[in-house]
Amino acid sequence: MTMSIESQGDLAVVVLTGRLDSTNAADTEAKILEQIEAGRPRIVVDAAGLDYLSSAGLRVFLVVAKRVKANGGALALHSLTDHVREVFEISGFVNVLTVCADRDEAVSRV
Numbered sequence: 001m002t003m004s005i006e007s008q009g010d011l012a013v014v015v016l017t018g019r020l021d022s023t024n025a026a027d028t029e030a031k032i033l034e035q036i037e038a039g040r041p042r043i044v045v046d047a048a049g050l051d052y053l054s055s056a057g058l059r060v061f062l063v064v065a066k067r068v069k070a071n072g073g074a075l076a077l078h079s080l081t082d083h084v085r086e087v088f089e090i091s092g093f094v095n096v097l098t099v100c101a102d103r104d105e106a107v108s109r110v
Contacts, residue, residue, distance in 0.1 A: 003028060005035060010073070011110065012040040013103070017049035020057035029060045033067055041073025042110040046103060048079035053087045065097055074098065076106035 001018035012035040020028060032043060043064060065075045076098040080088060088094040100106040 001028070003031060005031070007035070007040060010040050011042040011044065011107065012036075013044045013046060013107075015046040015049070017051075019052040019054075020050060020060065021052065021054035022056040025054075025056035025060050028057075029063055032060070032064050036064075036067050036071055036073065041068050041071040043068055043073065043075045044103065044106045044110055045075070045077040046079060047077050047081065047084055050081060050084050053084045055091075058087065058091055058093060061093065061097060074110040076100050076109045078102055078106040 001016065001020055001024050004015045006013040006015070014032055016028070035043065061075070061077070068075045078100040079102060080099060085094070088099065098106070098109050100109055
């Protein structure tokens with residue numbers, strides 16, 4: 001998996017590509033949490049290139065959501081692929097996390 005982060009003031013846009021699973025979940029979580037600790041509690045995740053999401057990947061989003069809330073921020077994901085959307089729906093995360101159609105909507109929601 002590859003990850004890039006675009007910082008804009010107190011907002012970080014995280015672009016994920018590939019597979020988010022147990023082999024890279026801890027590193028991904030740590031890098032996103034670094035953004036929050038650096039004063040960017042508003043996190044937008046671009047999941048357009050995310051091909052696969054395991055339960056370890058779901059945990060990353062849950063941990064990040066809790067941390068942003070504790071820091072007065074918010075988390076929104078957008079452009080979920082069909083597979084990732086299905087995982088979110090089956091797990092119920094689509095009802096817990098903010099899922100948006102595109103980046104503009106996600107930015108406006110955080």
